[in-house]
Amino acid sequence: MKHVYVIFIVPATLLIPLAAATGKSVLRFRPLRVIYVYLLFVVSIEILSRVVGARGINNLPLLHIYTIIEFLFMMCFFMLAIPNQAISRLALWLMAGFTLCCIFDFSFIQHMNQFNTYPRTLAALIISGFCMYFFYTNAAPEEEKPWAHNPLNWVVTGLLVYFGSSFFHFAFQNVLFQKASLTVNYFFAYLHATLVMVMYFFFTAGFIYARRQR
């Protein structure tokens, strides 16, 4: 079967962080609970996109909806991970503003059957910014434990690696689709899938460290 890696292996790795997160000891961390629900949401979108794709319908409109909901999850995560009122207020404003931008984008700028490169790139930029701010605030932690023992460090690293590295890919998806060959498009699809998998592995590490902190 063609593209087993992208179609089966990478989506299957979603089950690894979900399995690692099972149990009260992990889900008592509220930011991790958000990530857990986000992963469940990703699973449901994966299934839905497969069903829609199997019926020969373009599933790109799902990506437009997915981008909005994913951004809302990320903002909720950072509101809990960075205990700062100003950050919470900013995240709330961004949640509302970004949702409106996405609606405006698919209504007037980029058709639902195209990649939503503008909002997706903007989301990657904002999320990377929040990741950087998280690390900035945690540069000199109050708690006396090594970097690796904080589960949030792993989760934020995963987010930064994925959204930071995929930034250019998000920006040029439509250009790639129109101007590059199918092979090149597949290459970047594989690269993107690998980054997604790396993010899931970082999530898994975060959940495992959270489980150890009983």
Place this chain on the structure above:
Amino acid sequence: MPAASDNIFVLLSLSIGGAFLLIVSFIIIQVRNQNRLLRQKKKLDEAEIVHQKDLLHTVIRSQEEDRRRIGQNLHDDVGSDLAVLKMQISGNPGIAANMPLIERVIESVRTISHQLSPQMLTFLGLYEVLEDLCENLAAGGQIHATFECDEQLIRYAWPESVALALYRVIQELVANTLKHAQATRLEIGICLEGDIIVVNYRDNGKGLQPGPQKGMGMANIVSRLEMIGATWEQLEEPGYRMQIRILRPSSPITGEEEGKTLQINAR
């Protein structure tokens, strides 16, 4: 201007690869920096603890010096003046009625001076001093105090600093028992277990409260034990709330051995 022939595949690959490398470098720097800060903080904390311990040891040493001086002065000056006064009173029948009062004062001064500066430790050893302490407690009628010692340990040659530290520790424990424990029975014992000497202290009072102790008493005890290379732990035994076990090799002790490891367990 010639038409651009840039390859989007190469450009995008470089951009993604570059961003990935930058992010990984950032994370590695962050991890290393945070772990280094943590190590520095630990080192500082350890240095602070060592400093605090040194400070406490110095305070205890100077406190001991002051006690010794005050005890000596009480014994030599006040004690001898009182003895002269007693002689004068005994020679004057008009005020001889005050004799019991003078004798009580002399006895009090003697007891206080011995408590402040237990010179008996030098002359009689730990066994005699502890026996004397228990006799005084029992005579007070407030508590039933007993002291037991294995025969072969009665003349055991404790180094003076170790004996003094142990005496102060037991004194502090007795004070705690009398003040807070509401105990009716108190036992001090020295015995031999294998090739180690065990000093036991136990009472049937309320025992130590769990968690960190508020007063300086416990800190002083721990510090004094540390000064003679000892450790302690609190254990529970039916009928008794507190028991200290002092373990030490039973070979003859010389002055040089004062720094040897001494383990103390408290039950």
